[in-house]
Each structure stands twice: as C-alpha cells, then as structure tokens.
Amino acid sequence: MSLTDIDDSLPSVLRDQPIERVTRDGVEYVVLGTAHVSRTSVEAVDAILAHEAFDAVAVELCDSRAQGMRDPEAFKQMDLFQVIRQGKAGMVAASLVLSSFQKRLAEQYGIQPGAEMKAGMDGAEQRGVPVWLVDREVGTTLRRAWHSVGLWQRFGLMGGLIASVFERQQIEETEIEKLKQGDMLESAFSEFATHSAPLYRSLIAERDAYMAARLREQSAAAGFGEGRRVLVVIGAGHLKGLCELLRTQQTDPSSEAALLAAAPPKSSWPKWVAVGLVLAVFVAIGFAFYRSPSLGAAALRDWVVYTGGFSLLGAILAGAHPLSALAAFVAGPIKPFRPGIPSGGISAMVEAWVRRPRVADFETLRDDIGQWRGWWRNRVARTLLNFFLVSFGTIIGEYTAGIHIFKSLF
Structure with a gap:
C-alpha cells in the first residue's frame, strides 16, 4: 500500500500520487510514479523535494534523452551521412516520430513531455545532490522491442508509430492523470502482455529490471548504506515492477545491467x-x-x-x-x-x-x-x-x- 494513503503530513499535491518506499541494503528508495505529460507530476516532484531530504535523485532517463532535455537543440548537429552509413536511419526515424507525438501532447497541455524528469534533475542540482540516470538507452530498447516480435507485429509497430504522428484526437488531461492509478496500470499492462508478451518484456519488464539493477549499482558506487535516501522519479507504469525487483533482485547489479543493455543479436x-x-x-x-x-x-x-x-x-x-x-x-x-x-x-x-x-x-x-x-x-x-x-x-x-x-x- 502507498504511504500517501496514511501520511497526513505530506503536502496536498502528493496525497493522491503513487508513492512507494523500499529499503534495500540500508538505502531507502522513495519511488514516485508520474505521468510524462502532466502539470501535477511536475508539482509533485517539486513538492517531495521540498518536503523531504534526499542524498541522490534518480530519474527514468538515459544519457541521450537527458542530453536532449538539457539541450533541446542538440539534434540539429545530427550528421545525416553518419546516420545512414551506420545503419541508424530506422532508429532516428522512430525517435523522431515518438518525439513528434510527445510534442503534440505538449502543445495540447502547454507542458513539455518529461518535464517532471527535468524538474527532478533541476531540483537535485539546486540542492547539490547527484543525479542518477537509470533508464536503458532508448535506442537499445527500440532495437530489443523490434527484434522481439515477428514480421507482422513489426508492421503493426510501424503502423502504430505512424498513426501516432497524424492522430489529432484530443486526449483529456484527466485521462492522463488516471494512468497513475495502480490498479488501472496493472490491468492495462496485463492485457498488453496477453496480446504481445515479447513487447511487454522489452518495453516494460526489462527496463524495470535494468533500473532496479542500476539503482543498486549506483548506490554501491556512491558508498550508500544505512540512513541514505534516494528519490526515484519514474513513469507510474514502472512503479509496481521496479519496487518488487528492488526488494527481490539477487543478481549482481553490474552484470544484470550489462546483460540488459546489450544490443540484441541480429537475426540471421x-x-x-x-x-x-x-x-x-x-x-x-x-x-x-x-x-x-x-x-x-x-x-x-x-x-x-x-x-x-x-x-x-x-x-x-x-x-x-x-x-x-x-x-x-x-x-x-x-x-x-x-x-x-x-x-x-x-x-x-x-x-x-x-x-x-x-x-x-x-x-x-x-x-x-x-x-x-x-x-x-x-x-x-x-x-x-x-x-x-x-x-x-x-x-x-x-x-x-x-x-x-x-x-x-x-
């Protein structure tokens, strides 16, 4: 059960937010579930940083996505010759399509996608605590998802990506906020897994395991032990799986992270x-x-x-x-x-x-x-x-x- 249900000392903006607290190897991880296009999520990140003291802030970002947030104009330096020569045209196109979809949501609600992650990074820097980027590289995730499914499902993936660009239907902000309700997420992802277990594994389950391993790895590298506290800002869809793995994962964190970060073998x-x-x-x-x-x-x-x-x-x-x-x-x-x-x-x-x-x-x-x-x-x-x-x-x-x-x- 979320501690937000019983802690009356929390600021009002946090009382309806999905928050879990997990202690592993003496380190307390305060895991805040967010929606990636939500004003309330940004306010929740700011509020929890102001309300509690943390020794580090971990965010659901990889290096490239974090760089993109810190320097939105960086993609203008893209070398098309290198992209094509290195066989990365597909990954670049998919990333652009996803960013276009997120941009449409941002224009609809007047907030940038991932603003709550940026709020976490900015808040950590203002308080002089380290920022941990614990998500797997987005290119690796897309490759593993692509290679995990068959030919017809790949056509479905491409069709879904293309449709997401040109879809103009308005999405109610209340619907985005509902995505934070744990039971809805569990049922939604259970249905998703039924239809495409390989996709669920690549897009959700593997990243849960990767982020859990990265959190343990970063804590060990920083020498964190008893009494140390880490704020973890992640999408609410990862909340349940990440917390469970933080409690139960027994593999060596560095080996686990390296295994999940490996590019998928090309099908011959x-x-x-x-x-x-x-x-x-x-x-x-x-x-x-x-x-x-x-x-x-x-x-x-x-x-x-x-x-x-x-x-x-x-x-x-x-x-x-x-x-x-x-x-x-x-x-x-x-x-x-x-x-x-x-x-x-x-x-x-x-x-x-x-x-x-x-x-x-x-x-x-x-x-x-x-x-x-x-x-x-x-x-x-x-x-x-x-x-x-x-x-x-x-x-x-x-x-x-x-x-x-x-x-x-x-």
Whole structure:
C-alpha cells in the first residue's frame, strides 16, 4: 500500500500520487510514479523535494534523452551521412516520430513531455545532490522491442508509430492523470502482455529490471548504506515492477545491467533468405544463358529493369533529386555485390549531399513530420523517407524480377 494513503503530513499535491518506499541494503528508495505529460507530476516532484531530504535523485532517463532535455537543440548537429552509413536511419526515424507525438501532447497541455524528469534533475542540482540516470538507452530498447516480435507485429509497430504522428484526437488531461492509478496500470499492462508478451518484456519488464539493477549499482558506487535516501522519479507504469525487483533482485547489479543493455543479436535468417533468393536468381540467369544467349540477356534485362525500376519508383515517390533517383536506379541491381549497404542508403546519401539540410530544416523537423506534406518539404525528413522507400522498392524489385525470370525458364 502507498504511504500517501496514511501520511497526513505530506503536502496536498502528493496525497493522491503513487508513492512507494523500499529499503534495500540500508538505502531507502522513495519511488514516485508520474505521468510524462502532466502539470501535477511536475508539482509533485517539486513538492517531495521540498518536503523531504534526499542524498541522490534518480530519474527514468538515459544519457541521450537527458542530453536532449538539457539541450533541446542538440539534434540539429545530427550528421545525416553518419546516420545512414551506420545503419541508424530506422532508429532516428522512430525517435523522431515518438518525439513528434510527445510534442503534440505538449502543445495540447502547454507542458513539455518529461518535464517532471527535468524538474527532478533541476531540483537535485539546486540542492547539490547527484543525479542518477537509470533508464536503458532508448535506442537499445527500440532495437530489443523490434527484434522481439515477428514480421507482422513489426508492421503493426510501424503502423502504430505512424498513426501516432497524424492522430489529432484530443486526449483529456484527466485521462492522463488516471494512468497513475495502480490498479488501472496493472490491468492495462496485463492485457498488453496477453496480446504481445515479447513487447511487454522489452518495453516494460526489462527496463524495470535494468533500473532496479542500476539503482543498486549506483548506490554501491556512491558508498550508500544505512540512513541514505534516494528519490526515484519514474513513469507510474514502472512503479509496481521496479519496487518488487528492488526488494527481490539477487543478481549482481553490474552484470544484470550489462546483460540488459546489450544490443540484441541480429537475426540471421532474413539475411540468408535474401542471399538464397539472389543466388537462385543468378543461377537462373546463368542457366538462361546456357540455354540461349538471347534468353540469358532477357533474364539479365529483367533483373536490371525490375530492381532498378522499383528502386527508382521509391526515389520518385520520396521526391528525390534526379541524381538521387539515378543513384537508386544504379544501386538497385548491384545490391548483391555490396552486402550491408542498402540501395536506399546510397540514394539517401546522394540526396543529403545534393540537397544539404538547412538550419531551418532541423528547426522545423518535429513540426514537419507531424504533417504528411512535411515529410517531403523538410530535407532531413525527405532524406530518411528516400532511404526507406528506395530500400523497400529494391526488395519488391528483387522478388518481382525473380518471379519473371523463373517463369521465362519454365
């Protein structure tokens, strides 16, 4: 039971907030559950810091998210060439979509997403106590969530992300505040887990375990023991799981955190399926030449026309520059000879080189991706769109070419 139900000395703003107190290894963790877009949550963080003394403040943030809050303009320094070359276009796009959704909520309620986390960091700095960033890197969480589900669920994830950007329905602030009620959260997450246990594990359960391990690790590193107190500001959805793990987790905290922070191993079967398809197609082209030079030339032409043509179509749909479109057409057919570099990556790098993003593109990026036309108007967004549409077009072209080549032989 929450101590807020029985402690009449608490400020009024805290009496309806989900607060749990857990003592582990002599350290008392005061865990405050918050809603990430809520004025009341910000007031609750300020109130508990003013009401009680703490030796550290832990927040549900990773280094990159904390940096983003401290320096909201940092993303303007993003190097698109490096993002594409390092294969991070998907993660960047997903992060931008999520931030766009949060921005819409912020505009609706006049408060920035995660303002209660920033209030925790600011309050700790004002009192001269350390700030602990205990959440797992958001990129790792997104990768683990993505790799935890099958192909159809991945389409569902992408569809949900896209829908969240363009959804314009107003969300009542009272509904956000209701998310703090423990029984509602438990039932909601139980239903979520029933429908997608792997997603629940990646997005919620693993992070609960990671944050519990990080809290224990940080306390040990700081030499905290009997009588030390730590305020933990987390989303209310993690309150129950985190507190339970703080009480029961027995693994070495450093090893546990390192295990959960590891990037998921890449699945090898999609790669081998793609390689097998291409090998089969080229064997078929070789057999076509064996049967007849004209038949082989036609098969090779089909490969170039379909892979290059669909790649070109993807570039055209993305509104690419003519040079980027030409790069897509050339890159599509030779994809098998440069594994690891998608044709969309080559076309997108040409796009970023020809139409270098302006300062204004970065300044309006979050606003632009919230509108359909914005993806084509903004040079950063259009480069990412070019990457995805050209890559997708190449895949369609490979399968289409394969079907036509095999049909021509039998």
